[in-house]
Amino acid sequence: MLSHYIKVTFRELLKYRTQSIISIIGLAIGFTAFILGGYWLWWETHFDNFHPEADRLYCLTTEGLVKRANGTQADLDQLHINDREELFKLLPEIEASCSFNHLSFTLQQGNEAINLHGMESGQSFFNLFQADFIEGTHKGIVPDGSSVILTKRTAHKLFGTTNCIGKEVVLDNNLRPSVAGVIRDYPDNTDLLFDFLLIRIPQPNHVKRMTTYVRLQKNTNMTNVRNKLTLYKSHAEDKWDREQVKNWKINLLTASEVHLRCHPELTDRIRNIHILALAGIMAFLSALINQLVLFIGQQQRKQQKNRTYLCVGASTTSMVMKGFTELAFPLMIAFLIAFCLIESLYPYYESYTAWNRYGIYENVSRHLSRTSLFSNTLSLAGISILIFLFICYYPIRNLLEHKIRKPALFKQSLIVVQIFIGSLFFIISLGLFRQLHFILSKDKGIDYERVIQVDLGYSTAHQTNLSVLKPEMVNHPYIEGVTYTCGNAPVFTEQGDWYGSFYSHFCFDPNESEPNSYNPVVVADKDFFSFFKLQPISGNWPTAANPYSYIVNETCLQTLGYTNLLERPIYIKGQASQAKVCCVIKDYFYAPMQYPILPLFFTTYDNPTVKDFERPYLIYVRYAKGHKKEVLEHLREITSHIQNDNVNRNKMFTELSDLVDLFNRPEKVIFTIFSILSLVCILISTFGIYSLVSLATEQRRKEIAIRKVNGATFYHILQLFFREYFMLVALGNAFALPVGYLVTKRWLETYANHTTLPAWLFLLVFFFTSGIVLLSIFRQVKRAATTNPAEIIKTE
Known part of the structure; x- marks a missing residue:
């Protein structure tokens, strides 16, 4: 029976191949954007969550030393040693702690210079952070700088093997620790970037600050802890009042929050991630709605055939299964295409999403996991199909049993939603284009050519x-x-x-x-x-x-x-x-x-x-x-x-x-992606509206014929339909344009120098969507109005 349903579904796809192709391509592109943006967002917001008991791991940070591009305060993942002592007295909820400093050395190995980045810390590091030893151990090591722990990657780089316990690492002329252990490499989504871990009591840097992590006791009341920190005044030394210590604020950030709030350079990156993820979700939803619209149109055209199936003994359950097949089959094709798209785009995606640090980590790059991306894609594809079919169960059942009380209202709602998504994409795309044009054409005030x-x-x-x-x-x-x-x-x-x-x-x-x-x-x-x-x-x-x-x-x-x-x-x-x-x-x-x-x-x-x-x-x-x-x-x-x-x-x-x-690359990429998704969504919306208008004109053929017999002209009939759908366009734009304005305005405000949003942009979007609906109506009404009224009335 399933094979029969698939054959029927395949024939329906061929019958309505133009709209089916648009729908499937829209689903594939929307799902691809949704996965790439969503996975990137997940990756950025789950840094260092792999450590044991990560839910109780926090970093004590200082706010008031670093600013973001928009002028707001960011956090510095360092703590003054005076504050460290005072905070440990203030917060008895601290169960364990670890402080460390960053180190950087250039080793000469033959004719090759090897840059190594590391940290110095005591045994407390292993109480808080993950350390899966391949060789050796940290136990019993004296924290005097005579021993070092290497990562697997570093061990292979220096010795060609992880079997290097006891071998000497010449960091500089005065520092020659021996290898005490080798641990597995951390995943790339970590802020603890080190090639080696020097087991030594860390000393504060020249401004008497160190990075400090703590683990709080179980069931700690975080509200009370943060209230204490709100009232705390820094005890840092600043005799010249150069760093404005009086304005400092000590925060307690989770390991994942450290990545987002202690790296001001990520502000634009996170902004673009949210735009990509939002655009992907909207495009995917638009394609799903269009798929539902196509299904509704097909079922309403097959009302007589479905009644025949039920009369000859087909159960409602089997009819629902048939409907599920007609909905799920295009989804599976779209997901298969999406997998191919993700595979072909992955090298570019990996390059664009790579996180390149600066400072001593300038040459360190972090990449999203390919394996994790594809496993998540497979999982989400299956979950999406199940959720979509679950949501559609009752509408399908009611449609097959003719229990939808107000089918016109249901179809009109689908049209409004599609107009909303299409208009929203259009206005945001125009805003992105104006800002990109502003960036590229704005006089920089400096001659940098050649x-x-x-x-x-x-x-x-x-x-x-x-x-x-x-x-x-x-x-x-x-x-x-x-x-x-x-x-x-x-x-x-x-x-x-x-x-x-x-x-x-x-x-x-x-x-x-x-x-x-x-x-x-x-x-x-x-x-x-x-x-x-x-x-x-x-x-x-x-x-x-x-x-x-x-x-x-x-x-x-x-x-x-x-x-x-x-x-x-x-x-x-x-x-x-x-x-x-x-x-x-x-x-x-x-x-x-x-x-x-x-x-x-x-x-x-x-x-x-x-x-x-x-x-x-x-x-x-x-x-x-x-x-x-x-x-x-x-x-x-x-x-x-x-x-x-x-x-x-x-x-x-x-x-x-x-x-x-290179500065303009993020804006160019986001505009390109958003433009493609906008085009896809507008095409999907257009075909969805065209399909529903076509269905409405078919169902109202007798009404049109009677109006023609009574003297109505083609333009009178066109006006009748356009008035009805114009209200739907106005309603969809009434929601889309304010939302688009707020989203675009908020995005533009992330730039200290940005363009404006003139009123004519919103009028352009409104007239454009109105034009699409008018053209959709014009063709269908013309075809219905040119048919001989006598033939229509005779067949009804």
């Missing part, structure tokens, strides 16, 4: 005076100019919450009290400003006559609150210094648009106050159009003698336009 960034490494800069390379580099017929910046101050940065070579306090009032605010300073070559064609608003560029001069940007001038800073002396301890502001320049965008422009100070490398501790680090070369290859060869030859173990030579030369494209 400029190559040469990264010679921070450590190399402090060993070699790289400024001497400038004359050698510029000595080439196809090089139009060379400049450089000092310290960790690239021209473009992905981390726009911090920008500059260093921070310093600038006092323009001799009566100002102790300094309590600091501004970033960019130290650059004297030709930096003309090289990048930065535009002065007032004043003049620094000269050799006054090497102590500073330049400020527009934002800095506004932030400081002075109408004019030119030639105003900078005071040090109440005394006027030689340093003055000589120029104000226009703001330029140095980071992605979601970051606000910081108040910046600029000074040249000739400034004696910075020359002693800042070094040229990044060199910028502008090449003549069409001669990039020759210039790159020239640069490689000049820098070939520089030994830099911390910078991959393949990444040493980067074109600035490529960096800008």
Whole structure:
């Protein structure tokens, strides 16, 4: 019987092949987006949940030291040692604790440099965190730094095997621990990134902070614990009041929350994940509704045939099973296509979703598990079919038994839902497109075309005076100019919450009290400003006559609150210094648009106050159009003698336009995905509406015929239908447009620099959906109205 049902279902799919193909493709694409977005969201929100008793594992974090791109406070996963002692007294609910610090070493193995990242911690680490030993043990190890635990990956990297107990690891000349054990690698969704674990009592860093995790007792009242932390005032030392300790707040975050709240750079990533997951769910739901619409249309056209089945002895249960087959079969085909799509998209998906850390973990990348993705896909496909059939059971039964009391209302509700989803997708897509166009077309205020960034490494800069390379580099017929910046101050940065070579306090009032605010300073070559064609608003560029001069940007001038800073002396301890502001320049965008422009100070490398501790680090070369290859060869030859173990030579030369494209990559990807899903949803909605209108006109053929006999024209009949469906379009848009506005507005607010949503966009969406419905109605009504009324009345 099942094989018979499948044959009948297959014939129905062929009969309505256009709509069936659209429905199945929509289901496949919607399910694919739903799985990829949903799994990514699950992965990001389940970091470090694999540790034993993870539900009681928390990190003590400090809020008030780090900001997100939108200016809100993030958390730092570190705790001042004074606060650690006080909090342990304040919270008797703490059952166990562990503190650790991060370490980084570069090992030389033959001709290969191996970067190892690790942690130093005592035996308490093994009481809180997972450690599956393959070889050796941690028991009995003295925490004096003479022993180290390696991960499986590191053991193979250093020794080619995990059987390396007792072997020496030369971390540096003074630190040569022996291997005491090898543990299994952690999954990629962890914030505990280490290649080795040095068993040593951790010492606080230079600002007296360490990462501290605690495990609370069972049945702890978390409300009471958090209330205590709310009232707690930090005991951190800050004699200069530079870090604003009075504004610090100590938080207790779960291991998974640490990932989301202690990494400000993830804000945009999480935003895009939510958009992708939401779009996938909506597209999938739209396709499911369309599948239900197609099924309803088919069943209502087969009313006489279904009555015949029941009359000749078919049970309601068998008819429901037949209906289930007609619903489930297209779903299975769609899920099979979705598996193929996921398989083909996985390499790109893995690359796009990879989490690349920065700082000492700059070259560490984390990837989503392929095995877990496909196992979850298989599970969700089965669950989706069961849930959908369960929800549809009573509507199918009532439809087959003709018990739906208000079938017109039911069909109209389906139309409204499809219009809602289609309009919502359309308005959000327009918002995404406007912001993407704004990002791509907005003048950055800096000329970065045909400029190559040469990264010679921070450590190399402090060993070699790289400024001497400038004359050698510029000595080439196809090089139009060379400049450089000092310290960790690239021209473009992905981390726009911090920008500059260093921070310093600038006092323009001799009566100002102790300094309590600091501004970033960019130290650059004297030709930096003309090289990048930065535009002065007032004043003049620094000269050799006054090497102590500073330049400020527009934002800095506004932030400081002075109408004019030119030639105003900078005071040090109440005394006027030689340093003055000589120029104000226009703001330029140095980071992605979601970051606000910081108040910046600029000074040249000739400034004696910075020359002693800042070094040229990044060199910028502008090449003549069409001669990039020759210039790159020239640069490689000049820098070939520089030994830099911390910078991959393949990444040493980067074109600035490529960096800008990298900044815009998330927006481009999200817009592309959303546009595809929007197109699919609009097509699905169009065919769903077309199917229901077709069904309505078939069921009202006699009414149309009688109206024609009584003198109604085609346009009168068209107006009758359009008035009815226009109300449905208006109702669907009445819900979709406000929701779309709120979603898009909230998304745009994540950018410090964003476009607007004019009213005409919403009118465009409304007229577009109205046009789709009108075209659907026009064809069906025209076909019904051109039929001979006598033939219709005679057949009824």
